[in-house]
Amino acid sequence: MSNKKLENELTELKIDLDDVSRNMVDEFFNELNKRINLPFVAKEQLINDYLKAFRYYLNNNYKVKKIVKLLDLNNLGDFYAHNERRYLELDNAAIVYPLGMRQHEMPMFRLGVKLKEVVCPELLQIALDITIKRFPGFVCTVKSGFFWHYLETNNNPIQIEEEKDIPCKPISRLSRTYRSFRVLYYKKRISIEFFHVLTDGTGGLVFLKTLLREYFNLKGIKVPIEKGILDINGIVNEEELENEFKKAKGDSDFNTFVDHSSLQLKGKRINAPMSKIVHFILETDKLKEVSKKYSGTITAYICAIMFLAAKPCIKQKEGLFNIQIPINMRKFNNSKTLKNYSMYFNASVDIKNVHDKETLVKEISKQIKEKGSYESMHKMMVTTGKIINSLSFVPKFLKNIVLQLVYGSFANSMIGSTLSNVGLVDMPEEMKKEIDMVYFLLSPGYPNRASATMASINNKTLFTVIKNSDDDTFENNIYDLLKEDGLKVELEGSIDYES
Amino acid sequence: MNLKIIYPIPKSQSQFYRIFRIIMRYTFIIAALACAIVNICVKGKAWSIVVIWSLISLWQLLFSLKIMEFSIYSHATRITFYLSVLLILIDYLLAPGWARTVLPIVLFAYLLVMFILYFALRDKRDRHILSIFILGLFSMIAIPYSIDHFPITNWIAFSFSLASVVLFIILVIINFKNIIYEIKVRFKTNRIKK
Structure with a gap:
């Protein structure tokens, strides 16, 4: 690891472990290091996420072997290894939002769940880190074209935040990891706030359910992939990124508006x-x-x-x-x-x-x-x-x-x-x-x-x-x-x- | 009707910036109108255009930040653009000659800063190359500007313009693929072919 602080944290993490477990931890973080090819700060952030999750499990008396299995690095895939810039056009409903926006306004909506237990932020963060790769249409920033706005994918990790503010506040464009949605937690609640250019309620629910499945899996609760949940390691179906409005053909009637x-x-x-x-x-x-x-x-x-x-x-x-x-x-x-x-x-x-x-x-x-x-x-x-x-x-x-x-x-x-x-x-x-x-x-x-x-x-x-x-x-x-x-x-x- | 409060109580937000922005908006509008009226009444040089452009620039750079794609690159590009136009206006409307030396220096300074940032901030550079490219192109105007009245050329300005061209060409060569990609996606029309 290139950062002294992270090195120290890793050493601290291994203090009470036996030699076999120490080797396993080293192997795990070496493998993680290999899977990330991000700018320095982003890489540090992602490694830190895993360090925190590791610490959470150790504090809860999990065995290292079990932790390595739960935090399965295969779930990261090669998402953080290649910075692919992908162009995605805005759908016909979304196209109007950035055009009509004024300063300090952003059409946002929130979907969330109240769990029966208090949210564990360390595991929610890992769940987000591994889930977003399955949603290229969401890991985007809105960009300005000459004729229209458009979306461009960006593989910098997104940090979850503790909810402190009024819901649905515009996302700050000054943030280093500015993206078009945010994941929040507060006591027993997990919420996702979407900039409406990305998706609607149904699309948002698919993301929420998939994120929750990964969160529960990390907590050791097995949830099957069904009822609208996507397999995070599955191949992205291009139909999920389609602008369905473009397929509509037939008579128009301006009066409908x-x-x-x-x-x-x-x-x-x-x-x-x-x-x-x-x-x-x-x-x-x-x-x-x-x-x-x-x-x-x-x-x-x-x-x-x-x-x-x-x-x-x-x-x-x-x-x-x-x-x-x-x-x-x-x-x-x-x-x-x-x-x-x-x-x-x-x-x-x-x-x-x-x-x-x-x-x-x-x-x-x-x-x-x-x-x-x-x-x-x-x-x-x-x-x-x-x-x-x-x-x-x-x-x-x-x-x-x-x-x-x-x-x-x-x-x-x-x-x-x-x-x-x-x-x-x-x-x-x-x-x-x-x-x-x-x-x-x-x-x-x-x-x-x-x-x-x-x-x-x-x-x-x-x-x-x-x-x-x-x-x-x-x-x-x-x-x-x-x-x-x-x-x-x-x-x-x-x-x-x-x- | 008693609610069980389940949302955090947000820290009280200062309304200072919002109120300040409203006050400044009306101050700027009144100042712009007053300058235009006084200038028309007293006649003479069109100095009010310079004032109005300065007010527009200040408003755009301080109070009307871009909603999308705000970055150090795009903001630097905007600053340089507004400053360059201001210098050209001063040159044509108030003090001819003076800005001819300053403009190429400003544009060269901008390109140099962008050049340094470009190599320093590896993670962001590819995504912001177009704003540098566009202002780089714009900075090319400094050349005909500096060799105006040839052969009595402003040699300081000409040297800076030439240096800008070299920097710009290097940036374009290094980023040729990215620039082509950016131009392609930025100019998409999303038109459905029948």
């Missing part, structure tokens, strides 16, 4: 990704039962609740309130892509017609069926493709100017709120046993005051309201409305970040 502007919830927005997080923890079975009672799906029922809760929070007495609902396009064609592959539609109801759950659930279910249909979404995809194609030769700085004007104010003003539901998160039983809850956060874009997400596992549905306003009425109303239907609601969340 244009909607009436939406009323907005009242309250002062703060200068942060969010002002408060409120998790409503519900029993999935009961929630399903109640939704069925109103003859709708869980999404339709929760959407109806949001409309009813929003009514008293809107200054105007009439006008459309739109809730944007993303549709996962993979359900129509079983695509394997890990890039963004979702389209959106607005569930719209005139606020003066918002009275009772029955009528609302019926109306929203009808809209989900019509506007969220494959035909409608496909038309929107074709239109997106045509718009992007027609802008191909327009220099990026011109697109930047137009989109900075349009994206922030015009596009988001057609939305009053968002409801994104990743549904029931399917995991192997061995993994489910170790997990208590799944978290999903999405910060509300300007000028929206709230967005909502849903994710379910182990008969627990986490309905989350992410606020960016100083008015609490919306979430209080939601609580009352859920209680009204006899649902047992547990509440968790954050402090008011504004105060």
Whole structure:
């Protein structure tokens, strides 16, 4: 090892070991050294990760032979030995994000799990070190081309961080290992925050599940590779990097993009990704039962609740309130892509017609069926493709100017709120046993005051309201409305970040 | 409605930079407008253009950092670009002749620093070669600039320009493959062929 500090740490690590074990440790770190061809600081960082993990195991009375087996260096492959620069274009949904971004803004979302035990950061770091090689579309930095932004792969290791800040904060571009996602831990929670250019909720979940499998494996819990988990030593399937939007052919209709502007919830927005997080923890079975009672799906029922809760929070007495609902396009064609592959539609109801759950659930279910249909979404995809194609030769700085004007104010003003539901998160039983809850956060874009997400596992549905306003009425109303239907609601969340 | 707090309480963030940025934005706008109006009223040399460009440069370099691909290379390139344009404006609008010596020196200094950084920071160089290449190309303007009014040439400027050309050619030769790759990917249009 070239670094004195690391040499000393390695010597310290071997102090209480017998000769055979010492030789094994030396062999292990020599082999590790051979597998890394990175700039000095990055190499040091990666070796340090393994030293820490080794120390963790030794402190927990693991035998060296077992440690070497658990930290199997074959899992590193040759990822850190070759610095391959690979060009990846942004998909049609992602392409707009960097163009419309302003200073100190970054569209981010978070996926996470609450484990039954406190997270071990040493092992989480190793899990990340070995998992990222399977996701070339994620180990990227966003770069600036003359016509569009694009992604370029980079094999510098990524450091996990302890969660200390407001969720979904923009990733600092000044960081040495600047990348487009971050992995965080806090007590029993592991979270991954993605810059939305990389992927959507479904792609993010595949990464989360694969990372968790490796983490549990390092903890000695064997988890099979199934239910959306990828084999980290498997060959990268090019379909996972595909821009599925490009395959959409057929008729376009520009009207699919244009909607009436939406009323907005009242309250002062703060200068942060969010002002408060409120998790409503519900029993999935009961929630399903109640939704069925109103003859709708869980999404339709929760959407109806949001409309009813929003009514008293809107200054105007009439006008459309739109809730944007993303549709996962993979359900129509079983695509394997890990890039963004979702389209959106607005569930719209005139606020003066918002009275009772029955009528609302019926109306929203009808809209989900019509506007969220494959035909409608496909038309929107074709239109997106045509718009992007027609802008191909327009220099990026011109697109930047137009989109900075349009994206922030015009596009988001057609939305009053968002409801994104990743549904029931399917995991192997061995993994489910170790997990208590799944978290999903999405910060509300300007000028929206709230967005909502849903994710379910182990008969627990986490309905989350992410606020960016100083008015609490919306979430209080939601609580009352859920209680009204006899649902047992547990509440968790954050402090008011504004105060 | 009582929440169980499960998120860490963040350290209170200073709002100083945000407020300072807002104040500076309006100060710069007012200053630029005032200079333009005064210049039009009092007539004479177009000094307000130099002031406005200086304000734009300061804003871009201090308060409007690049959102994507911020690096020591790209920032140095931006600084040199804004400074060079400022020198050219001063030369044409206020004090002809003086900037003709300074510009080639500035550009040579930039290329020299980039050259040193390039060999010092091995891990990052390949990924930032295009910004050096583009400003290297830009620095070539120093040559016709320095040999203006030939044969009464500004020999100091000419020597620096020549040195810049040599540095630039060396960088291009060493990085030929990378530069071609960068040009290819940076100019992709993502167009779907029908």
